[in-house]
Amino acid sequence: MEGPRSPRETELPQVLDFLNKKLRNEASWSIAAEYPTAFSSNNLHNMRIIADEGHVLSHAVLKPLIIKSPHVIYKVGAIGSVVTEDQHRGQGLSTQVMTDCLKSASEQSCDIAILWTDLFDFYRRMGFELAGSEISFVIEDNFDVPPVNLRFSTDSKVAPDAIYRLYSTHSVNSVRTIEETRKFLAIPQTKVYTAWEPNGQLAAYAIEGKGVDLGGYIHEWGGSVSKLMALFSFIRAQKNQPYTIICPRHAKNLINELRRKPVTVNEGYLGMIKLVNFDQLAAKIKRAFRAEGIADIVLEKHPNHFVFGIGQDLFTINNETDMVRLLFGPVDYRAMDLFKEETIQKLEKILPLAMWIWGWDSI
Incomplete structure (x- = not known):
C-alpha cells in the first residue's frame, strides 16, 4: 500500500x-x-x-x-x-x-479549508465546523413582478463572456476565467435561464443543477435585483413546480425582495470550515480593520487559546471551531453578550467576514 x-x-x-x-x-x-x-x-x-x-x-x-x-x-x-x-x-x-x-x-x-458533507462528526474530529451562512428560498407559488421589457430564454448556448461579466459584478466571488466559465456551462444536467435586454445584452442569468447535484436549486445567478426577480418568475412558470434559490447573507437587496413573495425561507450554514493558516488570515483581518480606522483590533493565537476583541474589551476563546464561527458566522455578537456595544459596532464593520462560494466552484 x-x-x-x-x-x-x-x-x-x-x-x-x-x-x-x-x-x-x-x-x-x-x-x-x-x-x-x-x-x-x-x-x-x-x-x-x-x-x-x-x-x-x-x-x-x-x-x-x-x-x-x-x-x-x-x-x-x-x-x-x-x-x-x-x-x-x-x-x-x-x-x-x-x-x-x-x-x-x-x-x-x-487561509481556510471548506467541504460539503453530512458526515459532521467525522470531519469535526479533523477540526472542521459548520460555519458561514446560506439562505435558501423555496419558490412554491407563482409570484408577480412589475412588467419588464426583457426576453427570456432557456437556451444553454450562452456566450461565457456574457455570464462572466455579470458574475464579476458580485461583491463576493471566487476568481474565475472566461475559459473556466465555458467549462462550467458544459457541465451535465446544467440548466441555464437568461433574461435579455432589447439591445441583445444579457441582463440576468440563473443556473440550476450541476451533474447529480443541485437539481431544483438555483445555485448561481447574476444581474440587478429587478431583472433577477423577473427571471425567477419566468423560471417558476417554466418549471410549474417548486424550486429553490440559494443566496449569500450579504445579498441583502435580493433577500428583502424575495421575502416579500410567497416563499419558504430556510437559513443554514455555507459548509464545514477549518482554519488552515490562522496567523496569515488574522493579519489580513487586522489590515481590514485598520483600513476602517480601527487600529486596536486584537486577534491572537496562543498555545492553548485565542484572544479576540478590541482594545481592552477582550474575550478568550478556547476552541478553534468557535473561532471559525466568530470569524465567518453565523454569529450575533449582541446575543452572545461578550462585548460592549461600542466594541460590537466596530467588530461588525468587518465581521463576520463576507464569505460565499458559488455552486459551480463547489467540489
Whole structure:
C-alpha cells in the first residue's frame, strides 16, 4: 500500500474510473465532466490517492480558490470527492488523504479549508465546523413582478463572456476565467435561464443543477435585483413546480425582495470550515480593520487559546471551531453578550467576514 500521494498523469483514467464507480455509478457522464477544473491534468498535484498494486483504495481532491470580498481577499482550499473502497473502510485511509490535502492547502497558503458533507462528526474530529451562512428560498407559488421589457430564454448556448461579466459584478466571488466559465456551462444536467435586454445584452442569468447535484436549486445567478426577480418568475412558470434559490447573507437587496413573495425561507450554514493558516488570515483581518480606522483590533493565537476583541474589551476563546464561527458566522455578537456595544459596532464593520462560494466552484 502506497500513499497518500498525487496520481501520475498515466493514472488519471484509473482514478476517474474508481471515482465514477464509487460516486457516479448511475450517471452517464464522467465525474471529470462534472468538476472540470478539479479533475484535470492541471490539478493532478492537488489530488491524493492511496493505492495498492495498481488499485486505487482511497481518494480526495483539493481545489484552491481565491475569494474576493469587500474587505479581505483570502484563499480557500475546497476539498471533496473523499471516498474509500468499501472493503478498506475503517482503516483510516480517508483520514490520511484528507490530512494530506490539508497539508497541501497549508503549503499553498490557503487561509481556510471548506467541504460539503453530512458526515459532521467525522470531519469535526479533523477540526472542521459548520460555519458561514446560506439562505435558501423555496419558490412554491407563482409570484408577480412589475412588467419588464426583457426576453427570456432557456437556451444553454450562452456566450461565457456574457455570464462572466455579470458574475464579476458580485461583491463576493471566487476568481474565475472566461475559459473556466465555458467549462462550467458544459457541465451535465446544467440548466441555464437568461433574461435579455432589447439591445441583445444579457441582463440576468440563473443556473440550476450541476451533474447529480443541485437539481431544483438555483445555485448561481447574476444581474440587478429587478431583472433577477423577473427571471425567477419566468423560471417558476417554466418549471410549474417548486424550486429553490440559494443566496449569500450579504445579498441583502435580493433577500428583502424575495421575502416579500410567497416563499419558504430556510437559513443554514455555507459548509464545514477549518482554519488552515490562522496567523496569515488574522493579519489580513487586522489590515481590514485598520483600513476602517480601527487600529486596536486584537486577534491572537496562543498555545492553548485565542484572544479576540478590541482594545481592552477582550474575550478568550478556547476552541478553534468557535473561532471559525466568530470569524465567518453565523454569529450575533449582541446575543452572545461578550462585548460592549461600542466594541460590537466596530467588530461588525468587518465581521463576520463576507464569505460565499458559488455552486459551480463547489467540489
